[in-house]
Amino acid sequence: MAYDKFNILKTTGVPLPIENVDTDQIIPARFLKATERKGFGDNLFRDWRYNPDNSPKEDFVLNNPTFSGKILVGGKNFGSGSSREHAAWAVYDYGFRCVVSSFFADIFKNNCLNIGVLPVQVSAPFLEKIFEAIYADPKTELVVNLPEQTITLTTTGESESFDINNYKKDNMLNGFDDIDYLLNIKENIREFAEDTPL
Amino acid sequence: MKKTLFDKVWDSHVVHKIENGPDVLFIDRHMVHEVTSPVAFLGLKSRGIPVMYPGRTFATADHNTPTINQHLPVEDPLSANQLKALEENSKAHGISYWGLGHEKNGIVHVVGPEYGITQPGATIVCGDSHTSTHGAFGAIAFGIGTSEVEMVLATQCIMQQKAKSMRINVNGKLSKGVTPKDVALYIISKLTTSGATGYFVEYAGDVFRNMTMEGRMTVCNLSIEMGARGGMIAPDEKTFEYIKGREFTPVGADWDKAMEYWETLKTDEGATFDKEITFDAADIEPMITYGTNPGMGIGISNGIPTAESVEGGVATYKKSLQYMAFHEGDNMIGKPIDFVFLGSCTNGRIEDFRAFASIVKGRKKADNVTAWLVPGSHKVESAIKEEGILDILHDAGFELREPGCSACLAMNDDKVPAGKYAVSTSNRNFEGRQGPGSRTLLASPLVAAAAAVTGKVTDPRGLMQEELV
Numbered sequence: 210m211a212y213d214k215f216n217i218l219k220t221t222g223v224p225l226p227i228e229n230v231d232t233d234q235i236i237p238a239r240f241l242k243a244t245e246r247k248g249f250g251d252n253l254f255r256d257w258r259y260n261p262d263n264s265p266k267e268d269f270v271l272n273n274p275t276f277s278g279k280i281l282v283g284g285k286n287f288g289s290g291s292s293r294e295h296a297a298w299a300v301y302d303y304g305f306r307c308v309v310s311s312f313f314a315d316i317f318k319n320n321c322l323n324i325g326v327l328p329v330q331v332s333a334p335f336l337e338k339i340f341e342a343i344y345a346d347p348k349t350e351l352v353v354n355l356p357e358q359t360i361t362l363t364t365t366g367e368s369e370s371f372d373i374n375n376y377k378k379d380n381m382l383n384g385f386d387d388i389d390y391l392l393n394i395k396e397n398i399r400e401f402a403e404d405t406p407l
Numbered sequence: 408m409k410k411t412l413f414d415k416v417w418d419s420h421v422v423h424k425i426e427n428g429p430d431v432l433f434i435d436r437h438m439v440h441e442v443t444s445p446v447a448f449l450g451l452k453s454r455g456i457p458v459m460y461p462g463r464t465f466a467t468a469d470h471n472t473p474t475i476n477q478h479l480p481v482e483d484p485l486s487a488n489q490l491k492a493l494e495e496n497s498k499a500h501g502i503s504y505w506g507l508g509h510e511k512n513g514i515v516h517v518v519g520p521e522y523g524i525t526q527p528g529a530t531i532v533c534g535d536s537h538t539s540t541h542g543a544f545g546a547i548a549f550g551i552g553t554s555e556v557e558m559v560l561a562t563q564c565i566m567q568q569k570a571k572s573m574r575i576n577v578n579g580k581l582s583k584g585v586t587p588k589d590v591a592l593y594i595i596s597k598l599t600t601s602g603a604t605g606y607f608v609e610y611a612g613d614v615f616r617n618m619t620m621e622g623r624m625t626v627c628n629l630s631i632e633m634g635a636r637g638g639m640i641a642p643d644e645k646t647f648e649y650i651k652g653r654e655f656t657p658v659g660a661d662w663d664k665a666m667e668y669w670e671t672l673k674t675d676e677g678a679t680f681d682k683e684i685t686f687d688a689a690d691i692e693p694m695i696t697y698g699t700n701p702g703m704g705i706g707i708s709n710g711i712p713t714a715e716s717v718e719g720g721v722a723t724y725k726k727s728l729q730y731m732a733f734h735e736g737d738n739m740i741g742k743p744i745d746f747v748f749l750g751s752c753t754n755g756r757i758e759d760f761r762a763f764a765s766i767v768k769g770r771k772k773a774d775n776v777t778a779w780l781v782p783g784s785h786k787v788e789s790a791i792k793e794e795g796i797l798d799i800l801h802d803a804g805f806e807l808r809e810p811g812c813s814a815c816l817a818m819n820d821d822k823v824p825a826g827k828y829a830v831s832t833s834n835r836n837f838e839g840r841q842g843p844g845s846r847t848l849l850a851s852p853l854v855a856a857a858a859a860v861t862g863k864v865t866d867p868r869g870l871m872q873e874e875l876v
Contacts, residue, residue, distance in 0.1 A: 226722075227722075227723055227726070228719055228720050228723040229600060229601070229700050229719075229723065231700065231835075231837045233816075233835065233837040233838070233839060233840050234837065234838060234839075237839055237843070238470075238816040238817060238818045238840075239817065239818055239843075241442050241443075241470075241471075241818065242442075242471060242483075242485035242486055242488075242489055242818070243445075243485070243489075244445035244446070244449075244488060244489055244492045245445070245446065245449065246446045246449075256838065256839045256843055256844075261825070261843060261844070284720070284723065285601070285719075285720075286600060286601040286604070286634075289600050289601065289634065289700070290536070290835060290837060291535075291536050291550075291816075291835075292443070292534060292535055292536040292538075292550035292551060292552055293442075293443065293552075294443065294446075294534075294552035294553040294554060295553075297552070312601060312604070313604075314601070314604060314634060315604050315605060315634065315636050316536060316550055316551070316552060316631075316636070319551075319552060319555070319567075320552035320553075320554065323552060323554035323555065324554060374427055374428050374429070374568065375426075375427040375428055376425050376427070376428025376429060376566075377428070377429075386554065387554070387555075387558055387566045388450075388454070388557060388558055388561050388562065390566070391431065391558060391561065391562040391564055391566070392456070392561065392562065394422070394423055394431065395459075395562060397422055397423055398422055398431075398433070398459075398562055398563060398564055401422045401433050402433065402460060402563060405433060405435065406657075406661070
């Protein structure tokens with residue numbers, strides 16, 4: 210599915226300094242019943258965000274107007290658990306374009322890359338600095354520069370580079386997806402399949 | 408060059424390599440279910456393209472299905488709609504569909520092996536992280552997201568970077584009452600939930616060699632819970648014996664040809680792994696989890712560790728115990744429980760029901776316990792009846808439900824109420840996993856059975872009686 214191109218993102222960040230945030234927290238299974246990709250942002254972090262009577266939990270960061278922005282900053286091992294792409298959809302649909310953490314679960318990271326959310330892995334000390342900077346001043350902006358593969362704290366100018374393979378980087382910069390690529394090599398696939406019994 | 412089992416299967420499926428990018432990997436078999444596929448089918452529709460090889464895809468309804476009254480129309484309109492979408496999509500694209508009420512219906516990772524769809528040396532994907540189950544047969548099997556489901560439907564390929572390799576050896580002999588589930592929970596407790604992220608695991612050593620195929624499935628199933636994309640075990644005589652004669656297993660000359668390939672599927676002597684870890688079987692006792700991720704497990708006779716003694720952030724650890732309403736140093740044994748769930752792709756097979764029955768036989772379900780016993784498939788359900796296990800369960804005051812994922816992820820009505828404790832044989836104890844506010848203790852079918860008859864966390868070793876015939 211096509212998504213918006215990603216180039217340079219300059220925005221404030223929303224801090225969620227919890228480790229092992231699993232996909233059941235990002236979007237609980239009972240909200241996976243849709244047959245279309247619509248409205249998942251409403252249930253992002255549903256059970257951390259709302260009480261059972263659907264009133265907002267005031268102490269949860271998404272309900273705190275002090276914090277906003279297009280970057281979600283999470284603790285170590287972000288996105289562990291299920292393969293539900295709905296978790297990445299919920300993050301995107303809510304309005305985040307980038308998730309920063311010191312470590313990502315594998316499938317969640319792939320899912321993000323496939324739908325146009327950039328996972329940026331930073332060192333644990335830099336992650337701490339980001340949290341500190343945001344808590345000190347929620348208006349602190351971060352710059353995520355995909356062409357240069359850097360993330361910078363505008364307040365101090367401190368910066369780190371991050372990894373992404375060239376192929377995925379190119380996709381994100383251009384808004385391409387893997388199916389476009391695969392359809393172009395369909396004949397190679399067909400030849401391969403003929404030699405591969407069911 | 409010496410190759411690992413993982414290398415052999417992976418390398419033989421690479422259609423195309425992208426420099427400093429992913430490999431294009433050919434997928435032999437693709438399994439789909441109702442929850443993660445509808446948006447993928449919509450994607451095909453909007454691109455105006457068909458499923459490239461419908462014969463390589465198999466669909467079953469499991470995640471979002473009721474486990475009672477399956478003969479009646481599904482009550483929840485959203486669930487009914489999702490099931491209808493899968494049925495229509497399967498039909499439109501010529502995919503085998505084993506829907507609700509179909510004799511082959513069941514949990515995707517239970518029915519795949521049952522019908523011989525799962526084979527050694529194959530690449531298998533499904534939009535479900537527990538696809539790693541199929542690695543028990545020496546297949547490369549892993550969970551994917553919906554964009555990737557669409558990719559496989561459209562092109563029978565996926566784009567993935569090859570993972571690093573890890574070998575986990577467990578040597579020696581398991582003690583009484585220690586099951587494959589305990590072995591897996593033990594490994595996860597040592598590695599943490601992110602300890603194998605970025606790796607594909609091969610399980611090796613006496614313990615896995617001596618394990619049944621169903622036990623191997625339980626272990627491989629839980630690979631994702633230590634962060635690994637998948638886990639696999641080299642096929643052997645037990646594997647070949649298990650798959651022979653199943654519906655989708657090759658026969659005659661095709662079998663012989665397949666066997667020639669399958670017999671090469673082992674790690675070469677001298678091949679190296681990026682990481683290798685060895686455990687001693689004698690160190691493992693029946694396990695139980697006390698926290699909100701599968702890495703937070705301990706031997707059942709131990710106390711809950713202190714925040715300072717575990718890896719990771721103290722605040723996250725304390726938040727987890729607070730959710731569970733447990734305290735550092737608490738003993739697990741004796742903690743009262745409210746629910747028992749036997750089932751899921753982890754422990755919903757016939758051997759799991761045999762194990763459960765071996766404890767409850769001649770005893771009675773505790774009055775304070777609600778028990779949900781959910782077979783992984785109709786085939787498992789039939790075996791439960793044929794082997795007389797159903798009678799044992801009934802005599803002990805238990806009912807059997809109909810197949811499905813059920814309370815493992817609680818998408819249907821099988822939800823554990825807020826604040827209640829469930830001893831579950833499933834795979835995740837995340838906050839709210841089994842229903843908003845629910846508290847899950849992951850354990851083996853033996854520990855679940857001991858809890859079911861005593862109403863509290865109980866060491867099953869004191870309740871073990873002669874095995875069922």
